Structures are given as C-alpha cells and as structure tokens.
Amino acid sequence: MTDQADLSVLEGRLNLTRRSFLKASAAGAAAVGAGGLIRTDPARAFAYEPYPTDDELTTVVTSCAHNCGSRHMLVAHKQGDVIVRISTDDGRYQRDGFFGKDTEAEPQVRGCLRGRSYRQRLYSPERLLYPMGRVGKRGEGKFKRISWDEALDYIANKMIELKQQYGSTALLDQSYAGASYGVLHKSDQIEGLLGRFLGMFSCRTSSWSVPSYQGTTASSRWTFGTIEDGNEDDTFAHSKLVIMWGWNPAYTFHGGNTFYYLRLAKQRGCKFVLVDPQYTDSAASYDAWWIPIKPNTDAAMLAAMAHYIFTNNLQDQDFIDRFCQGMDAGTMPVWASGSANGRENFKDYILGAYDGQPKSPEWAEAICGVPAKDIRTLAHLYATTKPAALKASWAPGRNAYGEQYNRMAAALQAMTANIGNLGGSAEGVGKAWHAEAVAYPYDEYANIWFAAIKSDRWAHCVLNYPNISREDIGLWPREDQLDGVVPNIKGIFWQGSDWLNQLTNINKEIAAMDKLELVVCMDSTITPSGLYADVLLPVATHFERHDVALPWYKGHYYIHRPKVIEPLGESKSDFQIFTELAYRLGWKTGMGDRFGRAYNPKATREYFVNPDPVDEAYLREWWQSKVMAHQHVDMPWEEFKARGIYKFKLEQPHVAFREQVEQGKQFATPSGKIEILSSQLAQVTDWTRTMYGYHIPSIPKWIEPWEWLNSPKTAKYPFHMISPHPRWRTHSIFNNCGWLRETYEQEVTINAADARRLGIRTGDTVELWNERGRVVVPAYVTERCMPGVLVLHEGAWLDLDENGVDRSGNADMLTLDEPSPAGAFAYNTVLCDIRRSRLAHRPGWDRLATSRAHVFRREL
Known part of the structure; x- marks a missing residue:
C-alpha cells in the first residue's frame, strides 16, 4: 500500500479532512519528534488488513445445526464464497421485525459462543475434504485419498458381500443427530436418511435407545403415554418456584430462550433451588439455594419428599383422584386389586407398608447425604408454592436405573397438581410445541429394521456373538420373531455421530472394532471415531447445503438454512451419498x-453432481403442504427464504396436558390417566421377552445402583465421577475449536478438602482411573463441588498413548456399558480414583493449551 493510500484510509477512518489531518500530524511530530522520542517516518503498511464492513459483505441468515437443545440463528457475513464472520439474531429478520426487537412473545433467537465460533470449525485444519481409504491398522490414522467412485464402489460391494454372508442384521445403523439435522438432511435413529437407506437394502440392525434421555423417555411414555410432556420455556416466566434438579440451563440451552424466561421469573420474584452434586453457573445466576446430593441417589430424595407431603397431608387429593392411577389405594384399577405381582400403589410403598421401611427424610439422608431438615424444607416449599416447576433434568436419569428418578419426579409433579397449569412443569423428556420435521420421503421404507439393540451394547454384541442372551443387549422383540434374532454385526455406518467418542466403555468399543469387516465414517471433520474407519466420506456442513432448521425439542420457529457457500473440497451431503449408493447397489443387485x-x-442420478434443484423442490413442497397447510402459516416460501426466520406467536403459552386438566381429555396411556402405576409394567409376565430384559417395578422405586458412594467398591475407587455437558462443546463437537478452548479448558473439578488431602492444586496434572480405563487431565480445585465427587465434562476428543491411556480427559474411558433395564445410559454411574500424575497430558490435537482461566481463580 502506498503512502498516499495509507493517508486516505486513515483520513476515512478518523473522519478528518486532509488539511486537518496534516496539520495535526505536523503538530504532533513537532511536539515529540524534537525530543527524539518517536520516529516521524510515514507508516508503510497497516499491522493487519482492515476488517470488511457490512456494506462490503453479503449477509445470509442461517442457523446452527447441532443437538445442544436448541437451534439458534446464525448470520453469515461472506465475501465472495468465504465466510469472514458470524453474527446472530438482532430482531430485524422476522416479519414486522426491527433492529433490537426482543419481546416475551417473539424473543431473539441468539446464537451462543459455540455457534458464533463456527467459522473456525468450518475452516478447521481437521476438515475432511476428500474420500479417504485406510492404509494402516485400525486406529492408526493412516489413510490415502481416493476418488468417490473408488469409495462408493468399495462400500457397495462390501455391503452386498456382508448381507449375503451374514444376513439381514450384518450392518449396524449408528446414526444420530449430532451434525446433520434438518428437515431434509437428517441423521437420526428413527426418521433418518441412513435408517431408510439400510431398511430399503434389507440389511439393518437398529439402535433403540437415546443416550441423552432414554430412561426419561421410558418414564414419560409409561407415565403420560407420550414424550411430548414439556411446556414451552416461556411458561417458566410465570413460575413462583423453579427447582433445577440436575439442570444447568446456562450450559444446555433448551428451546433457545430458556435463560431469558428464567430471568423474567427471577425479576418477578421466583425462588430458585438447585439439587446437584456441583454448584453451577445457573445457581450463581439466580441466587439459588444449593442442595448438594450424592450422585445416583435422586430417586431416594424425591421419595422422601413424597413421604413428607403424604404424612403432612399436603398432596392435592382432588387432582390425584381425578387424574392419577396408582398414586394411592383409592386410585388403583380394578384389575390390580391386592399387591400380587408387583401391583402396588405408590403411597403405601412410600409409607413402608410393603417392606416395613418408610421412605422418610431420615431414611433418605443416609442414602443421599442431604440433611433430613433440608429435605423437609424443600418438600414443604414445593407442596405449598403455586405454581411451582420441578424441572427434572435428564442428567440424573443418565444413571443405572435412571428411569426411577424420572418416574419419582413425575409422581411428585402429579401429587402437587403442578401438571397442566401455567408455571408448573410435568416434563421428563420435555418435548413441547410440535414441528413439522420431515421434508424428504418418509414412507413404508422408513425405520425398517431386522434387529434392534440398545445403542451402548453394540460392542458387547460384537465381542460375544453368538453366545449372548437377548436381555444383555436389549434385543427388541419383533412380531414375526418373538424370541428375536441376535444380530451378527459385521459392519457399521457412523453418520452424524462420534459414537466411539461418546458411548460408554470406549476400550470395549475399540476391541469390538477389530472384529468388524466394514466401518464407514461420514463426517465433515476427522474425529477420533474416524481414525478407526475403513472409509472416510467428506460430508458437507449445513453452511454448504440447502435445508430448514427446526427447534430441537422446544421453541416455536423455523429458520431457513440456505447453501451459504459451495461445499469445500469434494464434500457431499448425506442425501447425495445415500442416493448415489442406492443407484450403485441397484445395478449391482x-x-x-x-x-x-x-x-x-424427485432426483435422477445427476443429484450427486447438482442437488440444488431437488433440495429446493423438497423444501418448497414441505413448506407449502405441511407448514402452510397444517400450521396455518401465511408466509409464502419465497418470503420465508428472503427473511430467514418464521417465529410463531402462540395465542397462549404452550402447557403440556392443559387440555387434559382443563377439559377432561384423556391422557395417552392405557387407563387415560397419569399412570404412577404403569399398566404396561404391571402386566408383564416374562421380562426376557421384552426389550428391557430385566424386571422393572410397576411403580417408581428407589433401586440401589451398581456403583455409588455408599458401595463397598469405594474401598478401591473412592470417588464418584459425573460427566455433565460442557458449555464450550456440544458433546464432542467444537472440541477442536481453539477459540473456545482458550476460554474453557478440559479439566477435572475436585472439592478443596479432597484435593488438600491428596496434595492436588489447581493446574496440577492428575490421572483418573478404574478397571475400565485411565485418563489424564488438569485439576481445578474448588468448593463448588461436594466432597467425594469428581466432575469431568463429557466430549473431549480421545487421544491415546502407546499404553492405551487417554491424554485428553475423555470421561467415557471410565464409564460402564452395563445394561440398565429401561435403557438409561449409565454415564454418571462411575466410581474411580484420582492422584497427581507425571503421565503426559495433551489438551488438543492442534495446539497446546492456551487457556489462562485458572489465573483468575482463587487457588484452594
């Protein structure tokens, strides 16, 4: 840049005239130059290129794409075909919007730090840009670039070979909604593109359990007959009491604007309580009463609260009599008279009529470590405050027998009549407003499977075939095969998932990988799971394909997701890949x-080369035939594309089961009532012929987990480790984003008293271990975690040394894949030990740690 150009730019930046600028420059030079303090030579260049302004860029509305609990708006600012920065909703984009618009009825759907940093993930050095074939050993990470023809022909030929040799269960569908979730490009266990593809090929073993909330799903279906048991989060603004049970909304955003509505509740006088082993940022934000509780003991504390409410006659008996089955003897169905075959009522169980043990606060104190007086205080507060929201989060259900925690919470919600009213809460799963979620063909081929097992038991199935009992893998019964067929799994498709980094007992998974004959990983990034693949297929990110984003399980809006830039390298969408594979398999068979x-x-084979017209046709048809027709939206497709977002304005806040309570509509259960006594569970005669495999009590009960702080196993492994979701990742997504790791480092949180006893200080490298694995990570010492508990956030990318020790702090090296009957994943049922270590710690694949967060913490 010339001196003259430098001067012109500076004049523009400072809004000076040429004369005033020269005059000021000369005066300054005379004042200090005479003293020899500075050089007066004109600058030859700027230290950095001037940042482009909005009028130099094209602005495109899109969204994030990952299952963090919501999908916020992202606004891409691009120059040519390069995104140079990302902003978010500022109120102007929806119809009748304007800059700064942010109301209770139409709040801004603002992106968080994860979404705002997406540009670094998009242009990451670890971006997978071309098809790759393995040339080294599994897990060695040695690949060579191959063509799409080579990759797809190899996969198609191997699929045919495995189906012919091992049958219709040989290929395992391990898709999930991690990175490819929209109404058209969908990775999902039920509605997904992979499930339909393998189903049409007549070779698919499916996974029936959802890692985030399977125990919760079972509870909601048994209790309410549906998983749509959630209020929209705007109802929290009307609560007088919010009990955050294992819930940290500062880190996991459910519905897009949870924090906004909770802030309104706080401003209106709502009280907040946190029941959790750690004091969270959410508790600090709302000045919550923190009740520390031993992990895996939540059902016992809830039972004790129910005991206090019953013995003090604080239950809403009218609500119980009208809407509940099995809450007490008076609400038992005729077919369940007596207590034979587990047909017990909840109240008598709580009062100790069956086992002689009242589930009193004193009884619970010995189990969960919460003082009996605190249990009584909270029970009284909840029973006498109207309306009150007991937000039973998913995390305490990610335990052995986690469904019992959720069922117990539902019983308390019902007995206090906090269901179906504004400001209360019934939620377990919490799905609320219904979105029209499928734009691609969803027909008789969708979700066809020939065996279905519990997701985290696939490795056990592979390693032990054929000597496996159906109950050990959660084998789903089929009508045509009542005993089920144990699948002979020989190949896996990883789509929209990083299962090797997210499922329990990673070392067991690694051992199982060596017995497979085909592993296909479809992703936009080379992940730890990808290192164990035979073929890596580069999948376009949501910035590189056309789709529409919908809220994940709460929120009432749609966000248009255009193709912002052309796919990098040779990336293709999942839909393109499966379409082309379908054509190849067709000709080969x-x-x-x-x-x-x-x-x-809607496509020909040209779709693999040019998908845009077909994607547009699917999405336009979906908008017109489903959104406009079914949901009475009057915004045409072209206007929706131009604006980028459609926000629904509801006539009244969406409250689950409002119609049942106010209008007498039946619940979707066999009895038409809230089933505290489950009709389904109470009538099972042979548990081995169910997908659960093992007995599940027909009413909510406290069941001792296989690992916990009151277990004899603590003699060897004295700490209980929990692995909550971090704020700086969505599971394992964004782990390789250095911007985020500069603000939050993967570390294990330990109580100050425990750390002092072990000689551990903040920043020390420590190792955690048990019989399943060993991890290395820095320590963070604090009083915000109860004694005996370690907190290690899930999702750190696996990084093994030559001895199989994980140097990155991946919690699932220590978790157990033991089957919990209702399908709950036992991520938080983990005992381990901890000590200072000289083993190597590596915080990330692309850098050494630059986080200096510990500098601002008071070391204990």
Missing part, C-alpha cells in the same frame, strides 16, 4: 435404477 429412484423420488 439386478434392480437397475429402481432402488435409486425409490430412495430419492
């Missing part, structure tokens, strides 16, 4: 084009 045309009816 004598079907010709029939398979490909059936899989993607």
Whole structure:
C-alpha cells in the first residue's frame, strides 16, 4: 500500500479532512519528534488488513445445526464464497421485525459462543475434504485419498458381500443427530436418511435407545403415554418456584430462550433451588439455594419428599383422584386389586407398608447425604408454592436405573397438581410445541429394521456373538420373531455421530472394532471415531447445503438454512451419498435404477453432481403442504427464504396436558390417566421377552445402583465421577475449536478438602482411573463441588498413548456399558480414583493449551 493510500484510509477512518489531518500530524511530530522520542517516518503498511464492513459483505441468515437443545440463528457475513464472520439474531429478520426487537412473545433467537465460533470449525485444519481409504491398522490414522467412485464402489460391494454372508442384521445403523439435522438432511435413529437407506437394502440392525434421555423417555411414555410432556420455556416466566434438579440451563440451552424466561421469573420474584452434586453457573445466576446430593441417589430424595407431603397431608387429593392411577389405594384399577405381582400403589410403598421401611427424610439422608431438615424444607416449599416447576433434568436419569428418578419426579409433579397449569412443569423428556420435521420421503421404507439393540451394547454384541442372551443387549422383540434374532454385526455406518467418542466403555468399543469387516465414517471433520474407519466420506456442513432448521425439542420457529457457500473440497451431503449408493447397489443387485429412484423420488442420478434443484423442490413442497397447510402459516416460501426466520406467536403459552386438566381429555396411556402405576409394567409376565430384559417395578422405586458412594467398591475407587455437558462443546463437537478452548479448558473439578488431602492444586496434572480405563487431565480445585465427587465434562476428543491411556480427559474411558433395564445410559454411574500424575497430558490435537482461566481463580 502506498503512502498516499495509507493517508486516505486513515483520513476515512478518523473522519478528518486532509488539511486537518496534516496539520495535526505536523503538530504532533513537532511536539515529540524534537525530543527524539518517536520516529516521524510515514507508516508503510497497516499491522493487519482492515476488517470488511457490512456494506462490503453479503449477509445470509442461517442457523446452527447441532443437538445442544436448541437451534439458534446464525448470520453469515461472506465475501465472495468465504465466510469472514458470524453474527446472530438482532430482531430485524422476522416479519414486522426491527433492529433490537426482543419481546416475551417473539424473543431473539441468539446464537451462543459455540455457534458464533463456527467459522473456525468450518475452516478447521481437521476438515475432511476428500474420500479417504485406510492404509494402516485400525486406529492408526493412516489413510490415502481416493476418488468417490473408488469409495462408493468399495462400500457397495462390501455391503452386498456382508448381507449375503451374514444376513439381514450384518450392518449396524449408528446414526444420530449430532451434525446433520434438518428437515431434509437428517441423521437420526428413527426418521433418518441412513435408517431408510439400510431398511430399503434389507440389511439393518437398529439402535433403540437415546443416550441423552432414554430412561426419561421410558418414564414419560409409561407415565403420560407420550414424550411430548414439556411446556414451552416461556411458561417458566410465570413460575413462583423453579427447582433445577440436575439442570444447568446456562450450559444446555433448551428451546433457545430458556435463560431469558428464567430471568423474567427471577425479576418477578421466583425462588430458585438447585439439587446437584456441583454448584453451577445457573445457581450463581439466580441466587439459588444449593442442595448438594450424592450422585445416583435422586430417586431416594424425591421419595422422601413424597413421604413428607403424604404424612403432612399436603398432596392435592382432588387432582390425584381425578387424574392419577396408582398414586394411592383409592386410585388403583380394578384389575390390580391386592399387591400380587408387583401391583402396588405408590403411597403405601412410600409409607413402608410393603417392606416395613418408610421412605422418610431420615431414611433418605443416609442414602443421599442431604440433611433430613433440608429435605423437609424443600418438600414443604414445593407442596405449598403455586405454581411451582420441578424441572427434572435428564442428567440424573443418565444413571443405572435412571428411569426411577424420572418416574419419582413425575409422581411428585402429579401429587402437587403442578401438571397442566401455567408455571408448573410435568416434563421428563420435555418435548413441547410440535414441528413439522420431515421434508424428504418418509414412507413404508422408513425405520425398517431386522434387529434392534440398545445403542451402548453394540460392542458387547460384537465381542460375544453368538453366545449372548437377548436381555444383555436389549434385543427388541419383533412380531414375526418373538424370541428375536441376535444380530451378527459385521459392519457399521457412523453418520452424524462420534459414537466411539461418546458411548460408554470406549476400550470395549475399540476391541469390538477389530472384529468388524466394514466401518464407514461420514463426517465433515476427522474425529477420533474416524481414525478407526475403513472409509472416510467428506460430508458437507449445513453452511454448504440447502435445508430448514427446526427447534430441537422446544421453541416455536423455523429458520431457513440456505447453501451459504459451495461445499469445500469434494464434500457431499448425506442425501447425495445415500442416493448415489442406492443407484450403485441397484445395478449391482439386478434392480437397475429402481432402488435409486425409490430412495430419492424427485432426483435422477445427476443429484450427486447438482442437488440444488431437488433440495429446493423438497423444501418448497414441505413448506407449502405441511407448514402452510397444517400450521396455518401465511408466509409464502419465497418470503420465508428472503427473511430467514418464521417465529410463531402462540395465542397462549404452550402447557403440556392443559387440555387434559382443563377439559377432561384423556391422557395417552392405557387407563387415560397419569399412570404412577404403569399398566404396561404391571402386566408383564416374562421380562426376557421384552426389550428391557430385566424386571422393572410397576411403580417408581428407589433401586440401589451398581456403583455409588455408599458401595463397598469405594474401598478401591473412592470417588464418584459425573460427566455433565460442557458449555464450550456440544458433546464432542467444537472440541477442536481453539477459540473456545482458550476460554474453557478440559479439566477435572475436585472439592478443596479432597484435593488438600491428596496434595492436588489447581493446574496440577492428575490421572483418573478404574478397571475400565485411565485418563489424564488438569485439576481445578474448588468448593463448588461436594466432597467425594469428581466432575469431568463429557466430549473431549480421545487421544491415546502407546499404553492405551487417554491424554485428553475423555470421561467415557471410565464409564460402564452395563445394561440398565429401561435403557438409561449409565454415564454418571462411575466410581474411580484420582492422584497427581507425571503421565503426559495433551489438551488438543492442534495446539497446546492456551487457556489462562485458572489465573483468575482463587487457588484452594
């Protein structure tokens, strides 16, 4: 840049005239230059290129794409085909919007730090840009670039070979909604593209359990008959009491604007309580009463609260009589008279009529470590405050017998009549407003499977085949095969998932990988799971394909997600890949084009090269035939695309089961009532013929987990480790984003008293271990964690040394894949030990740790 150009730019930046600028410069030079303090030579260049302004950029509305609990708006600012920065909702984009608009009815859907940092993930050095074939050993990470023809022909030929040799269960569908979730490009266990593809190929073993909330899902279906048991989060603004049971909304955003509504509640006088082993940022934000509780003992404390409410006659008996089955003897169905075959009522169990042990606060104190007086105080507060929201989060249900915690919470919600009213809460799963979620073909081929097992038992199935009992893998019964067929799994598709980094007992998974004959990893990034693949397929990110984002399980809006930039490298969408594979399989199996045309009816084989017209046709049809027709939206498709977002204005806040309570509509259970006594569970005669495999009590009960702080195992492993979601990752997504790791470092939180006894200080490298694995990580010492508990956030990318020790702090090296009957993943049922260590710690693949967060913490 010339001196003259430098001067012109500076004049523009400072809004000076040329004369005033020269005059000021000369005066300054005379004042200090005479003293020899500075050089007066003109600058030759700027230290950095001037940042482009909005009028130099194209602005495109899109959204984030990951299952963090919501999908916020992102606004991409691009120059040419390069995104140079990302902003978010500022109120102006929806109809009748304007800059700064942010109301209770139409709040801004603002992106968090994760979404705002997406540009670094998009242009990451670890971005997978071309098909790759393995040339080294599994896990060695040695690949060579191959063509799409080579990759897809290899996969198609291997699929045919495995199906012919091992049958219709040989291929395992391990898709999930981690990175490819929209109404068109969908990775999902039920509605997903992979499930339909493998189902049409007639070779699919499915996974029936959801890691985040499977115990909760079972509870909601048994209790309410549906998983749509949630209020929209705007109802929290009307609560007088919010009990955050294992819930940290500062880190996990449910619905997009949870914090906004909780802030309104606080301003209106709402009281907050946190029941959790650690004092969270959410508790600090709302000045919550913190009740520390031993992990895995939540059902016992809830039972004690129910005991206090019953013995003090604080239950809403009218609500119980009208809407509940099995809450007490008076609400038992005729077919369940007596207590034979586990047909017990909840009140008598709580009062100790069956086992002679009243579930009193004193009884619970010995189990959960919460003083009996605090249990009584909280029970009284909850029973006498109207309306009150007991937000039973998913995390305490990610335990052995986690469904019992959720069922116990639902019983308390019902007995206090906090269901179906504004400001209360019934939620377990918490799905609320219904979105029209599928734009691609969802027909008779969707969700076809020939065996279905529990997701985290796939490695056990592979390692022990054929000597496996159906109950040990959660084998789902089929109508045509009542005993089920144990799948002979020989191949896996990882789609929208990083299961090797997220499922329990990683070392067991690694051992199982060596017995597979085909591992296909479809991702935009080379993840730890990808290192164990035979073929890596580069998948376009949501910035590089056309789609529409919908709220994940709360929130009432749609966000248009256009193709912001062209796909990097040779990336393709999942839909393109499966369509092309369908055509290849069709020709190789004598079907010709029939398979490909059936899989993607609007496309020809040209879809692999040019998907845009077909994607547009699917999305336009979805908008017009489902959103406009079913949801009475009057915004045309073209206007929606131009604006980027459609926010629904509800006539009244969405409250789950409002119609049942106010209008007498039946619940979707066999009895038409809230089933504290489950009709389904109470009538099972042979548990081995169910997908659960093992007995589940027909009413909520406290069941001792297989590992916990009152266990004899603490003699060897004295600490209980929990692995909550971090704020700086969505599971394992964003782990390789250095911007986020500069603010939050992967570390294990330990109580100050425990640390002092072990000689551990903040910043020390420590190792955590048990019989399943060993991890290395820095320590953070604090009083914000109860004694005996370690907190290690889930999702750190696996990084093994030559001895199989994880140097990155991946919690799932220590977790157990033991089957919990209702399907709950036992991520938080972990005993381990901790000590200072000289083993190597590596915080990330692309850098040494730059986080200096510990500098601002008071060391204890």
